[in-house]
Amino acid sequence: MARQRKMQFNVTEEEYQILKEYSEKKELSMAEILRDYIKTLAPSSKK
Numbered sequence: 001m002a003r004q005r006k007m008q009f010n011v012t013e014e015e016y017q018i019l020k021e022y023s024e025k026k027e028l029s030m031a032e033i034l035r036d037y038i039k040t041l042a043p044s045s046k047k
Contacts, residue, residue, distance in 0.1 A: 011019070023030045 019030050019033060023033050026033065028036075
């Protein structure tokens with residue numbers, strides 16, 4: 001699936017370091033870690 005949206009947001013230095021260390025441990029990019037997390041979120045139920 002082609003990625004069509006770009007997101008930018010700010011994090012604290014502590015949040016950045018936590019994500020960086022986790023991604024290094026898992027040998028994945030920080031972006032992939034965040035994309036994988038998003039996939040775990042329940043889809044919204046719009047009426």
